[in-house]
Amino acid sequence: MKVTKADIVISAVKPEQYPVDQLPEIGLAGRSNVGKSSFINKMIARKNLARTSSRPGKTQTLNFYIINDQLYFVDVPGYGFAKVSKSEREAWGKMIERYIMERPQLKAVVLLVDLRHAPSVDDVLMYEWLKHYEIPVIIVATKCDKIPKGKWQKHLKVVKETLKKKPEDPLLLFSSETGYGKDAAWGSIIEHMKR
């Protein structure tokens, strides 16, 4: 997809603030530092839209980006639960749960994992949770430029087995550094948008 227009429309903390225009939405989730902002920026061919807009301090918001007036990317705040307090974790959980459960226009969630490491306990919980709510998941293993090509299959196997990936969910390689996997990621997103 050639992105000609991309803008952040709202950083929402509650459903009343979600956009009302019924366009399909693709969620983006992953632990902090996995490369989620870099993924968004690469996909929409912008240097800094995600990074600059999504980090006003540590506010936990759902950031809605409208793309070509056709769909929304919904940036879910990164997890990394070890570092946050129980109350913050609960607030995060409630906000995401509300969004996921009350949003028929949510077509899929892109779950980003780091190809270099086995998915964390939090990654596994996130995947299980999305599956519990029957949300289609596009698993994107990012930072693939950091692993030699000859080892990609081995690392993908670890990702697949650790997450207990469902056969219907695609697992794609990606690099924000080289742009590898961008077309495949768009292909999968567009396919899910039409469902």
Ligand code: GDP
């Ligand atoms: P976020 O916290 O998930 O939004 O992560 P960022 O997008 O801010 O990325 C975290 C760090 O990983 C930054 O230093 C990025 O430059 C780096 N990074 C992100 N994606 C890639 C990638 O595909 N390849 C490489 N080599 N580095 C990446």
